[in-house]
Amino acid sequence: MLDPKDHLAATLKLTRQTQGLSLDKTAEKTGVSKAMLGQIERGESSPTVATLWKIATGLGVSLSTFIEPVPETKTQTIVRTADTIRQHPGDDGLMIAPLFPFEQAFGFEFLELTFLPGYERISEAHEPGVMEIVSLITGQLDILSDGQWHNLKQGQSIRFAGDRTHGYRNPTDAKAVVHTLIHYPHRP
Amino acid sequence: MLDPKDHLAATLKLTRQTQGLSLDKTAEKTGVSKAMLGQIERGESSPTVATLWKIATGLGVSLSTFIEPVPETKTQTIVRTADTIRQHPGDDGLMIAPLFPFEQAFGFEFLELTFLPGYERISEAHEPGVMEIVSLITGQLDILSDGQWHNLKQGQSIRFAGDRTHGYRNPTDAKAVVHTLIHYPHRP
DNA sequence: ATCATTTGTATGTTATAACGCACAAGCCCC
DNA sequence: GGGGCTTGTGCGTTATAACATACAAATGAT
Structure with missing residues (x-):
């Protein structure tokens, strides 16, 4: 993970769209401004932890969703005896x-x-x-x-x-x- | 977890002291200013995710250490048949x-x-x-x-x-x- | 004891997060 | 076609993060 901002941008956008929410609706749910959410999604700004917490709780996901990437490398099948x-x-x-x-x-x-x-x-x-x-x-x-x-x-x-x-x-x-x-x- | 800032403050202070580092030395290792580290530890400021990432990588711990609290409730002994x-x-x-x-x-x-x-x-x-x-x-x-x-x-x-x-x-x-x-x- | 160094805190300045608002573009209805 | 609403972006203002610096207190060496 070279730049946490990129993972955060992608994950916020995906989470929001998966829940079928516009920036406007998300701003209502999270108490974070529409303009700021857009900045985060475009990677133009790095939010404070407090702001990220508002986003996570507003969307009902855990903070680590935005912080720790799901491993890029897919789980390989391993058989052990x-x-x-x-x-x-x-x-x-x-x-x-x-x-x-x-x-x-x-x-x-x-x-x-x-x-x-x-x-x-x-x-x-x-x-x-x-x-x-x-x-x-x-x-x-x-x-x-x-x-x-x-x-x-x-x-x-x-x-x-x-x-x-x-x-x-x-x-x-x-x-x-x-x-x-x-x-x-x-x-x- | 009512306030992420409190967990972050306590965890940063504990991690730093566990590694036997002063604020000065930690500032050198992480590239984050001594004054800011102090503000975080006293709960006076909520850092951006980018700053927190610098701290985590500088101290060699994962970001989630500072974000997700170890459960307060101790694991109870459970036996199941x-x-x-x-x-x-x-x-x-x-x-x-x-x-x-x-x-x-x-x-x-x-x-x-x-x-x-x-x-x-x-x-x-x-x-x-x-x-x-x-x-x-x-x-x-x-x-x-x-x-x-x-x-x-x-x-x-x-x-x-x-x-x-x-x-x-x-x-x-x-x-x-x-x-x-x-x-x-x-x-x- | 004095002196030098370290440590953490306070403060003012700079940079940027976070906001409110305006606006262009898209969509839907009449 | 026009009108109303939604959507995301840009921009200027406000709030606060992040910094450099100063300083008091503590610590260690002589």
Whole structure:
């Protein structure tokens, strides 16, 4: 994104036309003058954040619509096989298949984790706003979140805050396999 | 978010201090004047989008850091059991367990889908930028994306563009169970 | 203690955002 | 054809962003 003004101009014009609004009607809805809206759409002026907020709320879209471009590069079809990409990092009882590593456009990573019998791990708090989902495929797994252990069986899923201390524990004598997704609110 | 200026003020100050920078040093890095940075941090002025972009790129953070607040409400721990929430909407061969429905703060929904034997479905294109992940738990499933059918077995995952025509097909005589995640780039 | 440097704030000046208004062009109805 | 309304652009005025500079207070070194 070389010039945010160009993305903003194009997106405002498209949003307005998609909603079937003239500059006049949009000015009424947003409380921003018709002349200014035209200047923005033609890339002749860069609005203040306060003005952009008025536009976004008036049109019922989020501010980031105008700020962050939808990725130009289309999502490509990717097929991955956990068995061929599973890794066994230094840790003894944990294996990780990074199915879809973090990409800024999506804001999360999607992994398959395998917890061997008896394995336990306590994780320090991640950055503020991090959210994690753990969804059981096979086996059982205990998850520590908000100071409490939750026992998950096959077919169960948990969502918890990753920005606080949390943990994983396989209390059985069989492995546990899960899909896990970690979402980061802002990461460049 | 009642006033974007307050979030912007607090976030700029925190980011700057986290990076251990004075207003003077930040002015050097961003090309925005020290006096203006101070005005922004004290909430006395609302910068233009162009100025905010200079600040974000100079500090190496994304624009949305300053625009979209990290949700104030902390992520609560939620445990869900697919068997108790699985639904069988009108469609004959598809069952849906909405494990974690769409929330704007995260930008996606996370579901468990069950495709009964022989079931086939072609989906129209979703809105621009939609991305979908399908990850096999049990059985086999064919996925149509980019004009081509891909056969997925247990342990395989696929990521594809949901903003183009795509499809699902269970070619076997046993059910197929998957985790699926649908990510929407901007949705209010 | 003094001196030099850094830090954040205040102020006046300059540049530009944001506005109200006028107007040309297009469209529809009689 | 004329008249009325809508639409987007241009222009001059007003408000405020953005700046350069000055300054008081804090900090660090001698």
